[in-house]
Amino acid sequence: MVVIRTAEHYAEQLQALLPPGPAWDPERVPELQQVITGLSREFARIDGRAFDLLNEMDPATVSELVPDWERVMNLPDPCLGLKPLFADRRLSVRQRLVATGGQNAAFYIDIAVSQGYPDATVTEHRAPRMGRSRFGQAHFGTWNAQFMWTLNTGGRQRLG
Structure with a gap:
């Protein structure tokens, strides 16, 4: 103590x-x-x-050293805009330090929800394939499209 x-x-x-x-x-x-x-x-x-x-030193209580933490972790992220709020910057520092994620859609949806986008969804693109493609289905680009997806956030509803 x-x-x-x-x-x-x-x-x-x-x-x-x-x-x-x-x-x-x-x-x-x-x-x-x-x-x-x-x-x-x-x-x-x-x-x-x-x-x-x-x-x-604890990312959960950081306030004064946010600029130093940002320098170390290559923040603020351009996704936050030109002048992010201090609360958003602090949240980014915390998330960057403690986040353990993956390459799945749920991980990115959770990030969007924590940033104030509760209606975030993921659209997975499908590549057109011979014999499987049907009219009325969404297809995107070439064979590589099967490895892409889009995060739909809608409007921001609250601060993260």
Whole structure:
């Protein structure tokens, strides 16, 4: 468990570390207490920021280090547009870090739903084949079409 020390804790510690003698007596040198107070506040601030940094390492709680995470993971994705919202950028970082996916349609539909497209569907294309092609069925291109599909998202309904 992480304990964040306050300025009072640091002031007590600094006071206890002072050597004995008249040069370090707070009654004779009142400026010494101001120095200890200033140092203890700064140490407490640094301690708090170190705690914040520990929270930023977890993708579920990241906020300040989103730009650094994006740089590492080659984000923001162009699919988010020119000026994505901060919440979308944070979600992209989380998904990129924890996602384990596949090459199936369900994986991509789940991504679309989490990004705010609840009506996402997949259209699988079929290549025209001799003897199997029928009028009225959707066919697309050449033999390679059987390896393609289209993700239909419709309009965005909510933020991811």
